[in-house]
Amino acid sequence: MSAVVEQSHSNSGSVLDQVGDNIIHHVSNSSLDHPLIHFPHIFGIDLSVTKHVLMLWIVSILVVCAVIIPVRKYMQKDKAIPSGWMNALESVVKFIRDSIVQPNVGTKYTETWAPIILTFFFFILFANGIGLIPVFDLLGVLNRFVFQIPASNDQNFINRLLHGGSTVTGNFNVTAGLATLTFITIIIAGSKAHGFITHWKNLVPHGLAWPVYIILIPIEIIGMLVKPFALTMRLAANMTGGHIALLAILSFVAIFAEMVNTSTGIGLSLFAIPMAAAILGLEIIVVLVQAYVFTLLSSVFIGMAINVHH
Amino acid sequence: MEDLFLIGVGLGLGLIVIGAGIGIGRLASAAAEGIARQPEAADKITAAVNLPLFLLEGVAILGEVFALLILLMTRAA
Numbered sequence: 001m002s003a004v005v006e007q008s009h010s011n012s013g014s015v016l017d018q019v020g021d022n023i024i025h026h027v028s029n030s031s032l033d034h035p036l037i038h039f040p041h042i043f044g045i046d047l048s049v050t051k052h053v054l055m056l057w058i059v060s061i062l063v064v065c066a067v068i069i070p071v072r073k074y075m076q077k078d079k080a081i082p083s084g085w086m087n088a089l090e091s092v093v094k095f096i097r098d099s100i101v102q103p104n105v106g107t108k109y110t111e112t113w114a115p116i117i118l119t120f121f122f123f124i125l126f127a128n129g130i131g132l133i134p135v136f137d138l139l140g141v142l143n144r145f146v147f148q149i150p151a152s153n154d155q156n157f158i159n160r161l162l163h164g165g166s167t168v169t170g171n172f173n174v175t176a177g178l179a180t181l182t183f184i185t186i187i188i189a190g191s192k193a194h195g196f197i198t199h200w201k202n203l204v205p206h207g208l209a210w211p212v213y214i215i216l217i218p219i220e221i222i223g224m225l226v227k228p229f230a231l232t233m234r235l236a237a238n239m240t241g242g243h244i245a246l247l248a249i250l251s252f253v254a255i256f257a258e259m260v261n262t263s264t265g266i267g268l269s270l271f272a273i274p275m276a277a278a279i280l281g282l283e284i285i286v287v288l289v290q291a292y293v294f295t296l297l298s299s300v301f302i303g304m305a306i307n308v309h310h
Numbered sequence: 311m312e313d314l315f316l317i318g319v320g321l322g323l324g325l326i327v328i329g330a331g332i333g334i335g336r337l338a339s340a341a342a343e344g345i346a347r348q349p350e351a352a353d354k355i356t357a358a359v360n361l362p363l364f365l366l367e368g369v370a371i372l373g374e375v376f377a378l379l380i381l382l383m384t385r386a387a
Binding site: 233238 | 357361
């Protein structure tokens with residue numbers, strides 16, 4: 001967060017022009033021209049590692065360490081009595097299974113579709129949560145003031161890490177990938193419950209006069225595609241929006257310091273920083289709610305494919 | 311005069327917020343009334359309110375994203 005104010009002053013030109021770019025810079029992916037690790041192009045796709053790809057790896061490793069390994073260890077024990085972290089995990093898993101998956105998907109298919117819903121939940125929760133922790137900004141501050149490496153040094157790995165935001169779910173491509181998984185899951189769930197052909201027939205109600213179908217079939221196809229699109233937009237926009245609001249409020253300090261005078265900026269910081277802290281508190285709720293919403297809507301859509309009401 | 315589209319984007323964002331606010335407010339008031347009349351049904355009412363709430367939020371967010379897209383694309387052009 002301190003990087004906002006520093007960078008506003010380090011470049012020349014009016015602060016107002018830079019604040020917008022700065023905010024976008026802090027929520028978007030790092031530039032493709034300066035990747036963290038260079039990889040060759042394969043089939044015309046640039047495989048170089050940018051900030052968000054690195055964050056995806058970090059989130060995956062965290063999920064493996066915090067969820068998969070403890071559960072595997074617990075399953076191998078003779079006397080299965082959960083303790084400590086395992087208790088917390090078990091209550092979350094039970095909550096997701098019993099109050100999200102089961103009412104929406106139905107008792108028969110709960111055990112089939114609970115694992116993928118849980119995977120979505122843990123991945124999104126960790127990815128959202130890690131975006132709130134300013135690890136990289138802290139590393140940057142250490143780098144600047146303890147190791148005395150200037151911000152202009154592009155060869156330094158930590159300086160390169162500072163480009164781009166760290167909320168991986170704030171990237172529309174990542175959430176589009178997650179929503180594509182949901183889309184495929186919906187089709188597989190419908191096919192498993194009713195057979196492949198019947199699943200597509202179930203999309204429209206049968207037994208209507210044929211002119212109705214001319215209007216109805218395109219509407220249902222659009223509806224089928226809008227579901228994952230809405231999932232994509234909701235998650236990414238929510239995660240980006242909170243960070244933009246946070247950075248905008250912090251940027252007021254720099255803007256007012258430039259437009260009026262330095263003491264006004266310092267005075268405004270007395271209001272801006274508590275306000276930012278309050279928004280960060282709100283963001284913690286948003287992080288939990290968005291992980292919940294994605295899993296809830298995924299299970300509702302899977303349930304719609306299985307329990308057809310037409 | 312070319313910057314007039316900014317007014318449109320601002321008005322659109324405001325209208326989206328008004329619409330979403332009215333929708334969420336109505337949902338919350340109905341849920342609160344229902345729970346006040348029948349406290350033992352609180353869990354069921356919350357579960358029934360959740361889904362429309364998130365769908366409504368999704369529509370509002372879509373509107374905001376499109377408003378931002380208009381802003382950014384007009385800037386780039």
